[in-house]
Amino acid sequence: MTSLTEENYLKAIYTLIQSTDKKASTNEIAKKMDTKASSVTDMLKRLNEKKLVDYERYKAVKITEKGEKVAISIIRKHRLWEYFLVESLNFGWDEVHDIAEQLEHIESVELTNKLDEFLGFPKFDPHGDPIPNNKGVFPRRENQKLSEVQEGKELIIIGVEDHSPSFLNFLGEMNIQLGTELSLRTKHQFDNSLVVVNNENQKFTLSQKVASNLYIKIKNED
Amino acid sequence: MTSLTEENYLKAIYTLIQSTDKKASTNEIAKKMDTKASSVTDMLKRLNEKKLVDYERYKAVKITEKGEKVAISIIRKHRLWEYFLVESLNFGWDEVHDIAEQLEHIESVELTNKLDEFLGFPKFDPHGDPIPNNKGVFPRRENQKLSEVQEGKELIIIGVEDHSPSFLNFLGEMNIQLGTELSLRTKHQFDNSLVVVNNENQKFTLSQKVASNLYIKIKNED
């Protein structure tokens, strides 16, 4: 049995290890969980006891296979619920995070699988993040960012890195959503900002920061 | 802010007061919550502190208006989620209780209302229990039980009192579900068992205990 709090720690540790490297430090976890380092230490001892992480004091933690399974299950539930909230209940993609944070802890494998089926086995959530299947396998997603694209290319927005409402609202104002097609006109050397054109022939500039938060797929390239 | 545990106590107290009379005793609450009387006392003090119940020691508790609002909100969510699980996800009516017990604590008024809308504003859940609307008002339901019906009457099953999987499975074997129409042939004086006939002309006997767990509406009577 894993408690709600334990599940949240495991999710944090798992995503930290994914995004950075192979281990997560106490301080990193504390920052991500918005808690104190001493609380993290306490929890790491408990998770180690339960064989959900490999932990030795003063050394960064690794997640065990058992712990990884829990983390992936939470992520699966989170993303399926986000999909449900947006596609079935008509929430905006900027409104679903906090609700999904709660729903991800509902415990019932059958519920998760029936929800998955009801939704038509979606591969990506409303932010373009891959949804693991019931075996825990993630679908492959292109990991190229808009900031890495060459001038002249045509591309499609397939995901966002930053999930904050402020960023998502900003994209909304620019008429950018998943599936939006853009053509990259110019890359300014000076600040790495980009000039892009959309399907309605609207031209606008995106800062390096914005571009590095957008996952894209080059058009006609597979 | 009400915690998950506080919400469960309030729900228990509210339903006890509904079903019995005007007040709930410590022991009754303990039984319903499957916990010890001393734990109940502790919780009643806390709920009283928060003005969710009116409590004086050694006296049975009453729920306040504030507490009632919380309880009704939990019941609303529970029943809407049950409806969703059965109607959208194809769960059986005997499988949804435990999952709904978890989902009822998800905190988002907007979610509840959007779910309600998505489901088409259902008035009754899969067990025939009334679903309060977003103002907390319950739809009216006939409260007559099968055990109170006179011989010769035609009736429709509109609800069950006992929600246990064993009872619901038993009904399933008898081909009884919500909406099932029956005609009451005979009432045996000896043990108050009933002989009924369904639409397919199958005749069977129902014990007093079963009959007193079925809510019905007399056919052609409104």
Next chain:
DNA sequence: TAATATTTTTAGACTCATCTAAATTTTTAA
């Protein structure tokens, strides 16, 4: 109404998850 039974509450302890403040270990950099 007094004795007994039942119900309810208190006292004290436990677990989970958290905190602050102080101590320890590791890392960095002079």
Next chain:
DNA sequence: TTAAAAATTTAGATGAGTCTAAAAATATTA
């Protein structure tokens, strides 16, 4: 390579929710 800085852990406390065992209050019944 040693001193300072940073990261991490320990010690001790707190709050929510629970428990057992004992005490107190209320209800029952002879």
